[in-house]
Amino acid sequence: MSLLLGPMCQHIPGKKGLTDHSDVKRLMPAKEVYIPLFAGNNSEVELLVNEGDHVYIGTRLANTKSAFPVPLYSSVSGIYKGTVKRPHNSLKPQLHMVIELDEDQEAVQAFEPIDWENASHEDLVEFVKNTGIIGQGGAGFPTYVKYQKVENIDTLIINAVECEPYITADYKCVMDYPEQFVHGVRILKKLAQVDRVLIGVKKTHPDLINLVRDEIKRENLVGIEVVAVPDVYPMGGERTLIRQLVKREYKRLPGECGVIVNNANTAILVARAAEMGQAQAKKYVTFSGEGLKYPTNVLVPIGMSVAEIIEQIGGTIEDVQSLKLISGGPMMGRTMVSDQIVIDRAMNAITILKDEEEPAMTCLRCGRCTSHCPMGLQPVRIANAVKMNDAAEMEKRGAMNCIECGLCTYVCPSHIQVTENVRKAKRTLMMKANKK
Amino acid sequence: MKYTFHVSPNLQSKNSTQQIMRDLTIGLLVVFVASVIYYSTAFGINVGLQAVILLACSLVTTFVCEAVFAKLKKKSVKDVITHSFGWVTSIILVMMCPMNITPYAIIIATFFAIAVGRLMFGGFGYNIFNPAAVGRAVIFASFSGATTRLVTSATPTGILAGSFKWLPMTEVALESYLDRVGGFGSLFLGTTPGAIGETFSILILLVGVFLVLRGVIDWRIPTFYLGTIFVITCALALLTGVQPYHGIPGWIWYPVLHLITGGVIFGGVFMLTDPVTAPTSPAGRIFFAICAAAITVLIRLKGNLPEGCLYSILIMNCFTPMIESALDGPQLEIKKKAWFMIACSAVLALCVSFYASSTMKGVKGPVKKTAQVVEVVPCVEEVL
Numbered sequence: 064m065s066l067l068l069g070p071m072c073q074h075i076p077g078k079k080g081l082t083d084h085s086d087v088k089r090l091m092p093a094k095e096v097y098i099p100l101f102a103g104n105n106s107e108v109e110l111l112v113n114e115g116d117h118v119y120i121g122t123r124l125a126n127t128k129s130a131f132p133v134p135l136y137s138s139v140s141g142i143y144k145g146t147v148k149r150p151h152n153s154l155k156p157q158l159h160m161v162i163e164l165d166e167d168q169e170a171v172q173a174f175e176p177i178d179w180e181n182a183s184h185e186d187l188v189e190f191v192k193n194t195g196i197i198g199q200g201g202a203g204f205p206t207y208v209k210y211q212k213v214e215n216i217d218t219l220i221i222n223a224v225e226c227e228p229y230i231t232a233d234y235k236c237v238m239d240y241p242e243q244f245v246h247g248v249r250i251l252k253k254l255a256q257v258d259r260v261l262i263g264v265k266k267t268h269p270d271l272i273n274l275v276r277d278e279i280k281r282e283n284l285v286g287i288e289v290v291a292v293p294d295v296y297p298m299g300g301e302r303t304l305i306r307q308l309v310k311r312e313y314k315r316l317p318g319e320c321g322v323i324v325n326n327a328n329t330a331i332l333v334a335r336a337a338e339m340g341q342a343q344a345k346k347y348v349t350f351s352g353e354g355l356k357y358p359t360n361v362l363v364p365i366g367m368s369v370a371e372i373i374e375q376i377g378g379t380i381e382d383v384q385s386l387k388l389i390s391g392g393p394m395m396g397r398t399m400v401s402d403q404i405v406i407d408r409a410m411n412a413i414t415i416l417k418d419e420e421e422p423a424m425t426c427l428r429c430g431r432c433t434s435h436c437p438m439g440l441q442p443v444r445i446a447n448a449v450k451m452n453d454a455a456e457m458e459k460r461g462a463m464n465c466i467e468c469g470l471c472t473y474v475c476p477s478h479i480q481v482t483e484n485v486r487k488a489k490r491t492l493m494m495k496a497n498k499k
Numbered sequence: 500m501k502y503t504f505h506v507s508p509n510l511q512s513k514n515s516t517q518q519i520m521r522d523l524t525i526g527l528l529v530v531f532v533a534s535v536i537y538y539s540t541a542f543g544i545n546v547g548l549q550a551v552i553l554l555a556c557s558l559v560t561t562f563v564c565e566a567v568f569a570k571l572k573k574k575s576v577k578d579v580i581t582h583s584f585g586w587v588t589s590i591i592l593v594m595m596c597p598m599n600i601t602p603y604a605i606i607i608a609t610f611f612a613i614a615v616g617r618l619m620f621g622g623f624g625y626n627i628f629n630p631a632a633v634g635r636a637v638i639f640a641s642f643s644g645a646t647t648r649l650v651t652s653a654t655p656t657g658i659l660a661g662s663f664k665w666l667p668m669t670e671v672a673l674e675s676y677l678d679r680v681g682g683f684g685s686l687f688l689g690t691t692p693g694a695i696g697e698t699f700s701i702l703i704l705l706v707g708v709f710l711v712l713r714g715v716i717d718w719r720i721p722t723f724y725l726g727t728i729f730v731i732t733c734a735l736a737l738l739t740g741v742q743p744y745h746g747i748p749g750w751i752w753y754p755v756l757h758l759i760t761g762g763v764i765f766g767g768v769f770m771l772t773d774p775v776t777a778p779t780s781p782a783g784r785i786f787f788a789i790c791a792a793a794i795t796v797l798i799r800l801k802g803n804l805p806e807g808c809l810y811s812i813l814i815m816n817c818f819t820p821m822i823e824s825a826l827d828g829p830q831l832e833i834k835k836k837a838w839f840m841i842a843c844s845a846v847l848a849l850c851v852s853f854y855a856s857s858t859m860k861g862v863k864g865p866v867k868k869t870a871q872v873v874e875v876v877p878c879v880e881e882v883l
Contacts, residue, residue: 425624469508
């Protein structure tokens with residue numbers, strides 16, 4: 064806490080105990096998977112298989128033709144049955160490829176592994192581009208893009224913080240594959256061409272910290288360090304993590320201050336791709352929240368329907384009228400009105416909460432949103448500008464910088480949807496920018 | 500299962516405005532009870548009861564005003580009363596008034612505080628001025644004669660302002676002042692006459708620490724308010740050459756005297772921190788508190804009023820919107836501007852010391868009670 068700024072973060076009860084001690088459940092869909100053909104807005108997709116084709120785990124299914132092209136690989140083996148429109152966690156219905164599972168679940172090598180220790184930087188970037196790996200932190204940004212220009216980068220940060228309440232998928236995944244994780248970190252270190260790698264882990268997970276430290280020691284690695292970070296939200300946000308670990312600030316992207324941040328799970332995917340030639344097929348997903356009878360982590364193929372997973376793990380609680388189904392954690396995840404959505408590549412949790420809400424009261428101007436905002440914004444002032452419908456003020460007050468972490472709503476004692484007010488300001492500003 | 504839509508985030512802390520106000524009410528009542536106990540033991544049980552009667556009158560007026568407001572706005576009376584927290588205003592207002600005030604004066608003051616100070620602006624959360632301060636200003640301006648004769652001894656603030664012009668320069672002068680008010684000890688403990696709640700310096704500070712820990716008030720406001728008063732008066736003591744007292748240098752005892760006499764601790768902890776009327780950003784709050792401190796000391800030393808806390812709060816309240824818009828924008832980007840504003844306010848505060856030191860003549864000799872005329876002013880003198 065400094066004099067002119069508040070704490071810019073807040074401890075939130077993690078509720079991780081609901082899922083972090085139980086074993087991961089390995090589930091398979093009974094009949095079909097639906098692989099979303101969606102990679103950001105206005106992205107076109109080129110299909111590489113025809114209806115009726117037999118595909119295997121690792122068969123390349125499609126290429127997306129957006130600004131940053133990403134290939135898609137099959138997560139199961141079976142017969143490709145064509146595309147269908149289904150609800151998607153982008154809130155709009157999207158095309159999904161339907162694959163009917165066969166019994167064998169045969170895998171093929173998606174691509175040739177690479178001798179990453181001796182590969183050149185260009186080859187390695189090209190390799191990662193070909194693997195179709197996207198950031199596992201939630202935003203789903205293609206991983207290779209971050210490593211295209213690394214001249215000014217001096218630090219790589221591996222984000223294993225997982226600050227969202229309820230979610231334990233990353234924790235489980237790294238606990239299960241510490242060796243692959245450390246290999247992935249080494250590959251990313253080589254990609255970033257840096258001497259210093261910091262792995263951020265919450266200090267409330269000493270088992271994970273020790274496990275990774277032992278693994279680093281076993282391989283005699285230098286320049287890779289595990290750092291315990293405080294259990295506050297949004298410590299897993301890039302900006303807060305960079306502030307905590309290297310005490311730097313930046314305007315838009317971490318690259319501006321010489322830092323690349325990647326998620327722990329991304330490192331594991333990179334290691335698997337480089338060493339075994341495997342594309343991302345399965346995913347650790349936390350199914351948690353008070354709305355579920357038996358919260359647990361599951362390991363499922365990409366494209367499995369959420370409704371089917373909920374059914375297989377024991378269903379939701381029954382004595383209520385309605386629930387909230389959140390794709391992601393309760394803070395940044397979005398509520399879905401349909402459980403027909405499927406597990407996508409960057410999704411790491413489904414949180415189901417009771418549908419209760421405290422009524423909002425008048426703002427008492429306590430300033431908690433201002434002192435807790437990790438971006439240093441003043442949400443109460445932005446909300447005022449929204450009330451006045453003054454776009455110039457919204458811009459001046461920095462509404463566009465908002466990362467929508469939701470902390471302002473969380474801390475508000477008057478139970479006002481502060482984040483939504485800031486989102487309104489962002490929408491107003493974006494509409495204005497589009498008109499020009 | 501039906502899944503409902505809701506904007507994210509879907510998690511909210513257990514904090515609530517009700518909880519904040521409950522903590523604040525508890526804090527205020529602790530001080531109020533201490534005051535009732537002190538007045539009952541020092542002046543008799545009927546004086547202690549008078550405080551309770553005043554509070555009851557004020558609370559009833561508040562609830563009546565809010566009920567009428569609710570009816571006019573066609574809202575549920577219960578909702579309006581429980582969501583506007585008028586009782587906090589009532590308690591603060593009563594605690595700012597001296598014991599001698601008549602119940603009808605407090606009723607009218609409460610009416611102004613609630614109806615004019617708050618409801619006319621739109622109710623809780625919309626008022627510009629601290630409503631309790633508005634009510635107190637009404638009493639001060641219009642009801643200075645409306646007093647009973649329950650407590651007739653002069654208050655430390657009155658004596659210090661009247662006989663010593665807020666500047667006892669020598670050991671003898673301070674000695675003669677302390678003789679009449681019971682020494683530093685009673686000033687700290689609050690066992691002196693004054694406004695009902697303002698004298699209990701140490702107790703109020705303890706309550707303040709509790710409120711800061713509970714997240715009810717921002718530590719920056721009382722710290723910078725009282726800190727600035729300390730610095731200004733410290734500089735004044737150095738500039739005018741206030742003499743040591745029993746070995747304690749003048750630049751220490753004189754600022755302490757300023758802090759524990761009068762209502763600055765009460766004002767700094769309970770009134771300036773009112774979130775509705777203070778700026779929302781930490782930088783704005785620091786600026787706000789420093790300016791309020793400068794105005795307080797200026798009124799004390801150079802104004803006609805014995806105390807400056809009340810008006811410093813009201814004056815700074817009207818600057819709140821301006822401070823807010825001056826400090827709009829991402830806080831990390833406007834940091835420089837914020838430091839510049841705070842530096843300006845600090846210079847302004849020091850100017851008060853220089854101005855006062857160059858124009859004031861301190862009291863050098865002892866002042867005997869019999870020589871006093873000033874103290875016979877109406878007993879509503881110790882404006883917070």
